[in-house]
Amino acid sequence: MRNVMVAGLCLALAACGGDFSNDDLEFLNALPRREDLAAKLPAKSAGRSGGGQVTRPSALVVRLGEPSKLMGDTEETGRAFNASVDALLSLLEDIRSQPPTTREPDRRVWGPYRDPRHAGHDVRFVMTRAALNFDYRLEYRKTGADEAGWWAFLSGTFEADAGIRKGVGSLHLDVERAQQEGLPANDVAALRRLDIHYQTKALPTRVELAFTPRDGAFPVARYTYREAQDSLGEMQFLMPGQDLVPGGLLEDLSLTTRWSPDGRGMAVLDVLSGDIRGAKYTECWDGQGRVTFTARSWDFFNPTEGERATCPDFSALDG
Amino acid sequence: MSRLPCLTRALALVLALAASAADADTLRRFALVAGNDQGGADTRPLRFARDDARKMHALLLRLGGVAPVDAKLLLNEDARDFLAALAELEQRARAARARGERTALFVYYSGHAKDGALRLGDTRLGFDDLKRRLAEASSDIRIAVLDSCRSGAMTRTKGARRAPAFDIESGASRDARGLVILTSSAADEDSQESDALAGSYFSHHLASGLLGDADRSGDGRVTLFEAYSHAYARTVADTAASSAGPQHPTFSYDLAGNGDLVLTDLRASGGGLIVPGAAPVGTYYFVDPGGLVVAELDKAADVERRVALAPGTYRVKRRLPDRLRIGEVEVRRGHPAVLHEARLQDAPFSDDPVKGGLRADGAWWTLGLAGGVQSYFDAPTRDSLFLSVGMVGAEAQLHDYFRRDWVWGLDVALGSRRAVLMLPTLTGPGYRYAMTSVGTSLTSEWPMGRVAPFLGARMAWLLMRRDFEDEALPDQRFAMFSPGLVAGIRWNPLSRLHLTARARTHYLLYNVDAQRSLGFWELGALVTYQP
Incomplete structure (x- = not known):
């Protein structure tokens, strides 16, 4: 009888x-998800060609009706952008699936916990709150180390x-510290750190990725994605050392690409340095990715081709 | 009037009764039979008053010489209906008398009585008014049988003399005229019901007597005095050991003439059951298929007895010191059955077929549907944590099992609603909030007529869930036991239907984000059916 009572009590307590918990929800809400930070790339449509091809323009020889190579560049860069976001956010996925300890x-x-992917290391995730501000850290320490042994990856x-x-946030991946602590980080071994800054509280939203290379192997690479109402997207990034026009110098370019959900888009290429420093190239394409309009600021005889009116309205992304 | 020794007077009465029995066939009989489980304020609902009335009505039609058109059966009707039915029968009796017929009016009432009046639901009919009405009625003989608490007060009122059993004075003239009143209890006594008998003790023994047990003369007819003396003896005996104490029926009469009245003719139906003279002596019980004793028979040696059972199959039981003798007999219409001892078999007491072996103190249960609303006292809690929600549920209640007027209940309720989360740093996620409650309660009732206020304690197990439409937010749950209080009022508009309005207040310990003591209230309504 006593066993039955004990069993009953245990069952009741169980x-x-x-x-x-409302607080749990607020803490989880402070963690970004893929759809918050990933670039929404233009949909590929039937009959579209050239999109996504790894083809950087060595020269701007573009004919109307041909597939836009800049559009392909944007899609490729966008996928790389999203892959980087995924890699970073995958570290937070386990947190969502478990209640706090x-x-x-x-x-x-x-x-x-013992980290099964990194033998010899413990891992924990710590979040703190002060009014509307949240801070979080994914921390590692060598198994057996004391409390002071925690460091933030x-x-x-x-x-x-x-x-x-909705809000303003940032994430930082400290690859250099990981290497110092002996934590394997092979996927990002070429980097010293990876930073993401974003704001999702108002349109257009903005996400910026900054790749800081290890030992100055390449300049800091920044990719900025913005999104406005009606899913208008914009990707901006630098393309250094491009041979845009015949001459003795290579050009450093700043490429700003905008697109609408139906696949139409526009690219603006600003020449930051090189043979035609200060020049500007504009290109528009239709839903099939075919060029409908070009404008070259340095071309005296044929500054434009096609109809500018075929370019979509992206004024929602201005400012 | 000289007072003769009791035995002499009783003998004189029996002789007179025998003489008057010959006139029974020429008597036009009218019957008003009323049963009312409700007695208005300050009374508890009875369980079997209407059943007693039904049995008596059927018995009078089958064996009492009352034509269906001359009988009125009133169930849970009020005093106005009672008096209207009485007036109609009186009118019919006057018409019969005008045609030269002798008439008898039989009035039977089973129900509440208190403070000098019959309680018919929320209405009253004073003993004096009823007695005056019967005294003024035109029928030659008026017989009132009142099976109700403190009904003995009526036999003490002016114009009637009260007499104990067998102590009956007789005027010794034929063709009696006047008023006879039988009551089930004395002026200061309650009339008691029995679950085992599914009726009151008095009405059961009166009916059993009219079926044959009271036929001491063995002439196949049961007279008024035989029936009364039988009911008196058996009621006193059966209630002697009850918690309410022995119940003493009373009898009074105001007869201008003399003579007993044959109430039932055991051969009238042509059927029934004959217990041969050679059958063993003892008390026989006749149990219907529902397990209820419908008749008893105290069998003497070498005397053939007849029990006017209605057609049907009965189990017959005779109790011996160490065992039972049990058998089955089928009674058919128009052909009297004979009980053969050889068809009875020995059986242990555990096989007693009589209903009521579980509990004699009258536990009963109900099953019902409930609806209500639950809300937390703390505004932030009810706005963003445990929401106010409507509930539907089911509930089973066991009454009078642990103690009289105690009710043990088991209930389950569900509630659900859609909502939008509104937190300081998170606004907008839609979700469905759901609450499940499983509870048990123990309450004490204070019956006051058809209504019964109650108060008690309840323990509930609560499960709250919320499922978010945004898959990025996890679904959440919380479960906890919650003690509380419950109070309300139960209303019994119909005999088996109960309507309950109640309020609950509960304590809840919330311990996820932090230890917090919360409280909530519930308002609800419950419709229950008593099978």
């Missing part, structure tokens, strides 16, 4: 508790502005 008034801790901030993941 039937109590749970994870019904420790709940304190303005602090949540998941872990520590990934850190982030988020300033909430209500709404579902």
Whole structure:
């Protein structure tokens, strides 16, 4: 009889508790998701060709009706952009699937756990809150180390502005520290750090990736994606050392590409240095990715080809 | 009037009754039979008053010489209906008398009585008014049988004399005229019901007597005095050990003439059951298929007895000191069955077929549907954590099992609604909030007529869930036991239908984000059916 009572008591206690927490939801809301930071690339349509091809323009010999190579460049860059976002956010995915291990008034801790992907290391995720500001750190330490042994591989901030993941935030991946601590990070071994800054509280939203190379192997590469109402997208990035026009110098280019959900788009290529420094090339394409309009600021005889009116209205992304 | 020794007077009465029995066939009989489970304020609903009335009505039609057109059966009707039915029968009796017929009016009432009046639901009919009405009625003989609490007060009122059993004075003249009143209890006694008998003790023994057990003369006819003396003895005996104490029926009469009245003719139906003279002595019980004792028979040696059972199959039981003798007999219409001892078999007491073996103190249960609303006292909690929600549910209740007027309930309820989350740093996610409640309660009732306020305690197990439409937000749940109080009022508009309005207040310990003591209230309505 006593065993039955004990069993009944255990059953009753097991039937109590749970994870019904408003604070948990607010902490989770401070973590970005892929759809918040990933670039929404233009949809590929039937009959479209050239899109996504790895073809950097060595010269601007473009004919109307041909597939836009700049559009292909944008799509390729966009996929790389999204891959980088995915790689970073994958570190946070496990957090969403588990309730916190420790709940304190303005602090949540998941872990520590033994990290099965990095033998000999413990991992934990710590979030803190101060008013509307959240800070979080994905921390590692060597198994057996004390509390002071924790260091942050990934850190982030988020300033909430209500709404579902609406606000201003940043993430930082400290690859250099990982290498110093002996934590394998082969996928990003060429980097010293990776930073993401974003704002999702108002349109157009903005996400900026900055790749800082290890030992100055290449200049800091920045990719900026913006999104306006009606899913108008914009990608901006630098293309150094391009041979845009015949001459003795290579050109450093700044490419700004905009697109609409139906596949139409426009690219503006600003020449930052080289033979035609200060020049500007504009190209528009239709839903099939075929060039409908070009404008070369340096071409005295044929400054434009096609109809400018075929270029979509992207004024929502201005400013 | 000289007072003779009791035995002499009783003998004189029996002789007079025998003489008057010959006139029974020429008597036009009218019957008003009323049963009312409800007695208005300050009374508990009875369980079997209407059933007693039904049985008596059927018995009078089958064996009492009352034509269906001359009988009125009133169930849960009020005093106005009672008096209207009585007036109609009186009118019919006057018409019969005008045609030269002798008439008898039989009035039977089973129900509440208190403070000198019959309680018919929320209406009253004073003993004096009823007695005056019967005294003024035109029928030659008026017989009132009142099976109700404190009905003995009526036999003490002016114009009637009260007499204990067998102590009956007789005027010794034929063709009696006047008023006879039988009551089930004395002026200061309650009339008791029995679950095992599914009726009141008095009405059961009166009916059993009219079916034959009271036929001491063995002439196949049961007279008024035989029936009364039988009901008196058996009621006193059966209630002697009850918690309410022995119940003493009373009898009074105001007869201008003399003579007993044959109430039932055991041969009238042509059927029934004959217990041969050679059958063993003892008390026989006749149990219907529902397990209820419909008749009893105290069998003496070498005397053939007849029990006017209605057609049907009965189990017959005779109790011996160490065992039962049990058998089955089928009674057919128009052909009296004979009980053969050889068809009875020995059986242990555990095989007693009589209903009521579980509990004699009258537990009963109900099953019902409930609806209500639940809301937390703390505004932020009910706005963004545990929402106010409407609920539907089911509930089973067991009444009078642990203790009289205690109710043990088991309930389950579900509630759900859609909502939008509104938090300081997170606004907009849509979700569905759902609440499940499983509870048990123990309440005490204070019956006051058809209504019964109650108060008690409840323990519930609550499960709250919210499922978000945005898959990035995890679905959440919380479960906890929650003690509380419950109060309300139960209304019994129909005999088996109960309407309950209730309020609950509960304590809930919330311990996810932090230890918080929360409270919530529930308002609800419950419709229950008593099978």
